[in-house]
Amino acid sequence: MAKEYSVVNWLPHISVDCVIFGFHENQLKVLLLKFKNTDVWSVSGGFVKSDEDMDQAASRVLFERTGLKDIYLEQFYTFGDVKRNQGAIQQHAQIQEKIGESGVDTSFLSDRYISIGYYALVDFSKVKVNLDQMSDVFSWNDIYDIPTMFLDHRAIIDKALERLRWSLDQKLLAFNLLAETFTMSELQQVYETILGKKLVRTNFQRKILSMDILVRLEKRYLGGAHKAPYLYRFDVKKAKVYLSQVEY
Amino acid sequence: MAKEYSVVNWLPHISVDCVIFGFHENQLKVLLLKFKNTDVWSVSGGFVKSDEDMDQAASRVLFERTGLKDIYLEQFYTFGDVKRNQGAIQQHAQIQEKIGESGVDTSFLSDRYISIGYYALVDFSKVKVNLDQMSDVFSWNDIYDIPTMFLDHRAIIDKALERLRWSLDQKLLAFNLLAETFTMSELQQVYETILGKKLVRTNFQRKILSMDILVRLEKRYLGGAHKAPYLYRFDVKKAKVYLSQVEY
């Protein structure tokens, strides 16, 4: 009772899972957390406060994990099977035992949860990862190399990726994974790693430039013995014009 | 306590809203219910049992409302703003008062709910609508003529329609809105009403027939003073072959 004034009211049986994508070393990566003393990984999850929009809850989870605000977030699917955790009963027991040792209350792990899935696109270089209470390690995993995941988190990642591929061109999402300025070949590599296939440079360049959504800046000098590439910046206003012109 | 053995356990703060589409009089219709003694309409909603998958809950809601099973259902979005009901406080008060008169407990109307949105595609001629406790009238409304809706149900319908347009070709959904057999021009009208634009008959016909997903049956004789149209049946097996052949 003494602490009641500070008790946060969480909506029961509802969670938010946030698949965080980043681009690094020419590959698309997902941020994963490992439960303490186990080999089980998970995406970043959280709960929803009773006075909080779901989108806000997802933003909060993302902020807690990465320190970033104003990040691209998209809700993609809600996972609500009773047996989402089927085949993971042992996983539960193992995790509860291992984490329980550190004094964290893990009883919620065996409750039924309906989880609203979001994915986030972040500038890898800006992320400062904070672990949660139950995790001791984090990792940026290549999307084609996902380890054993908690519950149905593998399916959640797959569905997120499917939707990301989908929205990539429709919403010009690739730029959310890059720094402020980038070269054309970096952009092409983002496309290639997300779509999982090689693209022809000349055609890709033509396509992107014809959208008229980029501003070309000075060149990037790295001291290589060759011509320096141009840097580009994504122009939000131009992008809006472009997106509004695309028919539907 | 005497009734405790039969009490169903519902997940709190979670609801399922089901947008039911049908095709009638050459138009795409949505099934709406009107709250007793009010002018406020809603789509078909329900709650989720604690031992029930979300998809099952949606199927159950659909069955209760239409008497139909094994119907195409697709989850399309989850609505979770705290103020989903903003601007509808008066709506609440009005509805609670009006419906309260008939002895139905409506206290849940003012709770916060996270609603998982599904849409269903039904054969209009097979539906036998059952009202729920709170409604006294139902109506199949043209999608371009939606009345004042409960809470954010207008936004829910719009989002469902957007997704339906989207999945129409990808998943060959049009056939779910037609009877077992249908003519080519009926099919074309389904496409036209969903997409909201006229299509050129010859091109449409070529496109559909080239998919090789239909079986042509005998002609339909209605006694008109002109050539009778062919009837077609959708062939599920052929459709699967077609969909698996379409690249991505």
Add this chain to the structure above:
DNA sequence: CCAAAAGTGTTGCAACTACACCCATGG
């Protein structure tokens, strides 16, 4: 000089659009 970067040109394919036009047929 030379390797990387940037850009142009062209060819061919596939899909779609818009029409013109023809044949079939029920009553």
Add this chain to the structure above:
DNA sequence: CCATGGGTGTAGTTGCAACACTTTTGG
């Protein structure tokens, strides 16, 4: 006969894929 249904042909367009080729330039 004739209104409706069913189908073919085709010309123009667009977008994209593939690839050859040229030009630029940092060090």
